[in-house]
Amino acid sequence: MSKVIMTVDDSISIRQMVSFSLKKEGYDVVEAVDGVDAMKKLNEGNPVHMMITDLNMPNMDGIELIKNVRTNAKYKFMPIIMLTTESQEERKQAGKSAGATGWIVKPFNPEQLLGVIRKVLK
Amino acid sequence: MDDMKEFSRIYQQEAEERLAEIEETVLEIEENPEDQEAVNRLFRAVHTIKGSGAMFGFTDIADFTHHLETALDKVRNGTLTVTKELIDLILKSRDHIKNILGGISTGEQYDQEEGAGIIAALNSLFPAEKGDDRTVDQTVSDDAKAAVETTYRIRFKPFPTLFLNGTDPMLLFEELRTMGECNITPILRDLPAINDLNPEHCYISWDIILTARTGIDTIKDVFIFVEDICELEVDVIDREGDFEGDRRLGEILVERNDLSREEINKTLNKQKKLGELLVEAELVEKEIINSALTEQKQIKTIRDKRMQDAKASSIRVAAEKLDTLVDLVGELVTTQARLSQFSMNKSDQELMSIAEDVERLTSELRDNTMSIRMMPIGTTFSNFKRLVRDLSSELGKEIELITEGAETELDKTVIERLGDPLMHLIRNSLDHGIESPEKRLESGKPRKGTIILKAEYKGAYVVITINDDGNGLKVEAIKAKAIEKGLISKETELSDKEAFNLIFKPGFSTAETVSSVSGRGVGMDVVKRTIESLRGSIEIDSVRGKGSTIRLKLPLTLAIINGLLVTIGSGYYVIPLAAVEECVELTREIVEKSHGSNILNLRGEIVPYIRLRERFGIGDDKPDLEHIVITDVHDKRIGFVVDNVIGGHQTVIKSLGPAFKQMKNLSGATILGDGTVALILDVNTLV
Numbered sequence: 001m002s003k004v005i006m007t008v009d010d011s012i013s014i015r016q017m018v019s020f021s022l023k024k025e026g027y028d029v030v031e032a033v034d035g036v037d038a039m040k041k042l043n044e045g046n047p048v049h050m051m052i053t054d055l056n057m058p059n060m061d062g063i064e065l066i067k068n069v070r071t072n073a074k075y076k077f078m079p080i081i082m083l084t085t086e087s088q089e090e091r092k093q094a095g096k097s098a099g100a101t102g103w104i105v106k107p108f109n110p111e112q113l114l115g116v117i118r119k120v121l122k
Numbered sequence: 123m124d125d126m127k128e129f130s131r132i133y134q135q136e137a138e139e140r141l142a143e144i145e146e147t148v149l150e151i152e153e154n155p156e157d158q159e160a161v162n163r164l165f166r167a168v169h170t171i172k173g174s175g176a177m178f179g180f181t182d183i184a185d186f187t188h189h190l191e192t193a194l195d196k197v198r199n200g201t202l203t204v205t206k207e208l209i210d211l212i213l214k215s216r217d218h219i220k221n222i223l224g225g226i227s228t229g230e231q232y233d234q235e236e237g238a239g240i241i242a243a244l245n246s247l248f249p250a251e252k253g254d255d256r257t258v259d260q261t262v263s264d265d266a267k268a269a270v271e272t273t274y275r276i277r278f279k280p281f282p283t284l285f286l287n288g289t290d291p292m293l294l295f296e297e298l299r300t301m302g303e304c305n306i307t308p309i310l311r312d313l314p315a316i317n318d319l320n321p322e323h324c325y326i327s328w329d330i331i332l333t334a335r336t337g338i339d340t341i342k343d344v345f346i347f348v349e350d351i352c353e354l355e356v357d358v359i360d361r362e363g364d365f366e367g368d369r370r371l372g373e374i375l376v377e378r379n380d381l382s383r384e385e386i387n388k389t390l391n392k393q394k395k396l397g398e399l400l401v402e403a404e405l406v407e408k409e410i411i412n413s414a415l416t417e418q419k420q421i422k423t424i425r426d427k428r429m430q431d432a433k434a435s436s437i438r439v440a441a442e443k444l445d446t447l448v449d450l451v452g453e454l455v456t457t458q459a460r461l462s463q464f465s466m467n468k469s470d471q472e473l474m475s476i477a478e479d480v481e482r483l484t485s486e487l488r489d490n491t492m493s494i495r496m497m498p499i500g501t502t503f504s505n506f507k508r509l510v511r512d513l514s515s516e517l518g519k520e521i522e523l524i525t526e527g528a529e530t531e532l533d534k535t536v537i538e539r540l541g542d543p544l545m546h547l548i549r550n551s552l553d554h555g556i557e558s559p560e561k562r563l564e565s566g567k568p569r570k571g572t573i574i575l576k577a578e579y580k581g582a583y584v585v586i587t588i589n590d591d592g593n594g595l596k597v598e599a600i601k602a603k604a605i606e607k608g609l610i611s612k613e614t615e616l617s618d619k620e621a622f623n624l625i626f627k628p629g630f631s632t633a634e635t636v637s638s639v640s641g642r643g644v645g646m647d648v649v650k651r652t653i654e655s656l657r658g659s660i661e662i663d664s665v666r667g668k669g670s671t672i673r674l675k676l677p678l679t680l681a682i683i684n685g686l687l688v689t690i691g692s693g694y695y696v697i698p699l700a701a702v703e704e705c706v707e708l709t710r711e712i713v714e715k716s717h718g719s720n721i722l723n724l725r726g727e728i729v730p731y732i733r734l735r736e737r738f739g740i741g742d743d744k745p746d747l748e749h750i751v752i753t754d755v756h757d758k759r760i761g762f763v764v765d766n767v768i769g770g771h772q773t774v775i776k777s778l779g780p781a782f783k784q785m786k787n788l789s790g791a792t793i794l795g796d797g798t799v800a801l802i803l804d805v806n807t808l809v
Contacts, residue, residue: 011170013133014177020129056169058162070286076322079288085173101288102347107176107184117349119297122290 003121004046006030008053008065009083018052021110022117024047035060039068039109042075050121051080052104052113055091063091066098130178137175137183137223140167144216148209155204164212165194168508171219179419182232183222189241190215193248202248211247215240259592271302271335271428273421278345279309279327280352286322289348295330304335305420307413309684329413331420333360360421362428373566441534444495451491451681456793458484459772475768485772488682496678497537499577499586500528505541505547506575513552520559520570521552527577532584536656536676540586543649545586546575547672550646555592555670563683565667567591583658583700584675593666597621603630622662626650627655657789659806685773685792686798688764694800696773696792697762701753705767708748720752722761731761732808737787755809762808775802 005027007018025051030048032038034057042048051069055062069075079101083088084092092103101120104113147164151157168191176184190212217239221232279374280291298304309327313319321342332341338356345354372386394402397411458480465477503525514521532540556562556571563569597618604610604624616624624630628647628731653660658676677683677700685696686705706724708731716722722729731750734740750761775790782788789804 010166011136011174013129013174015137017129017177018133054173056166058166077285077288079290083173085169085176096287096350099287100573106173107178119293119344120290122293 002028003049004028004030005117005121006032006038006041006048006051006053008032008035008051008057008062009053010034014054014083017110018035021113024110025114027117034058035062035065038065042069042072047074048078049079050117051075052083053080054083055088060076063094063098066095066100070099070121081116081120087093113121130180132179133174133180134223134226135379137171137219139222140171141216141223143167145213148212148216151204152206152209158428161194161198161204165191165198168194176338180222180226183219186215186222186237186241187219189244193244196248208247211240211243215244271333271362271424272358273331273333273424274338274341275331275355275357275359275417276332276341277327277355278330278352279354280324280348282320282323282325284324284348284351287351289351291324291328294344294348295328298330298332301336301341302332303420303424304333305331305416307409307416308410309413311407311409329416331359331417333420333424359417360424381415395566433633444534447491448495450505451488454484455488455682455772456775456795459795460797461795488772492533492682495534496531497534498528499530499532499537499584500525500538502541502544503528503575503577504538506544509545510548510552510573513549514556517552518558519552519556521556521573522570523573523575523649525575530577530579530584532577532676539652539656540674540676543652543674544575544586545589546646546649548575551588551590551592551670555590555594557593580675583675583677586676587671588674589669589671591669594664594666594668594670595622595625595662619663622664625662626660657804683773683775685771685802687768687771687794688749688751689766689768690734690738690764691743693740694794695734696766696771696800696802697751697753697805698773698802699770701755703752703754703759706750706752706761708750708763710746724752724759727759729759729761731763733763734808735765737808753805755805758809760805760809762803762805771800773800773802 005022007015007022007029008031009015009018010033015031015033019031022029030041030045032041036059038051038053039060053062053065057065060068060073066080066082069078069080080099080104082092082095082100083106084095084103085106095103100117104116144164144167147167148159150160151164154160168187170183172187172191175181175187176803177468193202193208193211197204197208202208218232218237221236224230225232242657249259278291278294280289284291295304295306307329310325310328312327313325319325334341338358341356342349342354345352348354365566372381372390375381376383376386397415399409400406401408458477462477462481467472468474507523508526510521510523551573556573557565557567559569562571572591574587576731577584600621601610601616601624604621604627605612607627607630609624609627609630610616625646626649630646650660653676656676658674661673661675662670663673664670684699686699686702688695706722708722712722720731720733722731729752735744745765748763748765749767750763751767752759752761771792771794773792775791776792778785778788785803788801788809790802792800792802794800
């Protein structure tokens with residue numbers, strides 16, 4: 001069975017790029033537009049094996065999303081990758097202490113994305 | 123790259139939407155500067171334009187927007203107040219971004235000076251900060267200069283909370299393993315007693331010795347996500363080309379003729395090893411010593427290997443000597459089984475521990491001996507290239523032989539006995555399979571035919587495939603011939619696969635003319651017999667007009683296998699462990715429920731089973747509780763019902779002798795520790 005990865009981003013172009021790159025590698029992808037949408041899809045939908053989330057999003061941002069996900073026993077140990085930019089050192093730290101597994105600095109290309117996924121997802 | 127084009131189109135659309143949002147939000151903020159939610163929304167819109175812009179190669183937009191984002195970040199955290207001036211600048215910036223965007227589709231150049239002006243005005247609103255500007259991290263790779271083989275000691279001690287952010291340390295180790303020779307020793311000294319153990323915490327640390335041709339930064343990069351939740355030390359402990367090793371005291375003494383080597387060795391042997399002394403003195407745990415010894419060993423191996431590479435030393439040994447060695451190891455394994463069994467019965471602790479040591483040594487010796495006998499199949503392959511070249515010109519055909527997996531290793535005996543059958547199969551493909559160039563062109567194929575000869579590992583087997591892109595087998599011709607030869611009757615219904623298998627029957631040949639290449643049809647049955655005598659199997663598959671594929675499945679080694687020892691009645695049997703998937707109990711209750719259908723419901727999957735007791739006609743004193751050994755035969759799960767499963771067994775295969783040649787279901791016998799003979803079941807033919 002292929003692994004399911006959730007991409008959470010309010011930017012449709014990023015979502016599409018992530019989604020496209022992952023599907024090409026045989027992953028299943030679930031898209032969510034913000035933290036609230038992500039939580040809803042996590043609780044209702046099929047199990048997810050990994051999450052890639054942006055930090056700046058409306059309704060519920062990435063940091064809060066990571067905190068919420070980690071309270072769910074099912075997703076306590078799930079790999080979570082956050083998308084950051086180089087000027088966001090503080091936010092990155094906040095994401096790490098919220099429980100993010102790793103990060104990718106924007107801009108990134110599909111190979112870099114897949115490299116990071118291989119690092120954290122079995 | 124079309125994907126990228128599509129993405130950038132989506133990005134432009136998205137950016138347009140965000141620009142509209144910015145305009146709207148800015149006006150809201152102008153009316154109500156305290157509206158924090160609006161400020162956040164504005165920041166996010168700008169952030170998206172910048173972030174995604176950089177992703178899809180719109181660096182102009184990303185660079186410009188960065189300055190706007192910096193200003194808005196300050197508004198967001200309250201260090202910059204919203205003024206009319208700022209609002210104006212934001213709107214100007216928005217228009218400027220729109221101009222750049224518009225320029226992308228029309229190709230028009232936007233006003234760069236305008237952008238610079240806006241940036242300057244934005245920056246004048248707040249004091250410049252150090253390091254605030256974009257610094258592109260130009261990590262200079264140190265890999266180029268570290269192309270020499272280097273050994274590192276990596277001490278990785280994660281904090282207990284390692285797992286809580288979803289880190290799987292095994293993946294880190296796997297990444298290290300891809301870099302080179304890697305030895306990992308877990309350190310368990312911080313592991314608390316079970317009552318104090320929190321299963322969600324990580325108490326283990328690891329010492330890793332890695333020999334690789336990479337720089338230290340690449341290795342540290344592996345741990346980048348965990349660097350602040352662990353203690354990590356990476357040290358170079360050996361590097362190719364560095365002068366190696368300090369001289370030991372003893373060596374110096376010998377060199378000065380103060381002492382002889384023998385005298386030193388004698389004295390050294392009296393002395394305990396340092397590690398033992400340290401552990402005895404309780405200065406350090408045993409595992410720490412083990413970790414250090416691993417390091418010592420790996421460096422030694424690497425250095426030795428380097429020395430050896432320099433000398434390229436190997437010894438040629440007569441094949442018979444190897445055969446004798448394998449025979450002796452076989453005997454040793456049998457004797458060791460006896461020793462183990464005897465020591466179990468005696469329940470003498472000391473004897474048992476000796477028996478265990480012997481068992482460990484024997485299995486190492488066995489693996490080593492077997493590996494000496496392994497040879498790459500490539501040596502055989504290279505003979506065929508020549509064969510194909512010569513024969514194809516003789517036949518007036520154009521054929522290319524492609525070989526894959528030449529490095530695949532098989533037991534020497536298997537390779538030797540494989541030569542003839544392979545030769546025959548390739549000749550067949552050449553002669554019957556591949557058509558003449560004219561015929562090939564007619565059917566729209568390239569002039570040149572291709573035969574692919576491929577070897578690969580599949581579990582405890584090596585699979586060799588011979589694939590040609592020729593004409594394929596003519597099912598009708600095969601059937602007609604089989605009827606003519608009296609192999610089947612006219613009424614026999616056959617699937618294609620069954621029909622293909624007819625060519626393995628003795629005395630079968632479909633070649634319309636007998637040529638010097640493929641002989642007189644004495645081949646395929648001999649091929650099949652040879653493969654089966656090697657405990658392998660042969661399969662044929664063919665598509666008319668497209669070509670044929672012949673698949674040979676061969677065991678890695680002939681002499682010793684891992685088996686599962688079971689009993690039925692008073693007899694012992696061995697099932698090759700490579701085929702076994704699991705064992706389950708068969709209670710009377712389950713039997714009654716299945717109404718004599720011999721079908722088991724295994725976690726929702728239907729698995730048929732065969733009662734070996736019935737198959738072998740063993741008397742009717744079966745126990746209440748039987749066991750089913752679930753095996754994987756031809757990719758199907760099939761159970762074999764036995765009385766008892768005893769356990770794993772190192773099985774030295776002895777052939778049964780000519781008197782039992784027609785025994786289809788047995789592939790040999792082995793001698794157990796107490797001298798009893800156990801029969802080895804051939805699961806392929808039992809089904």
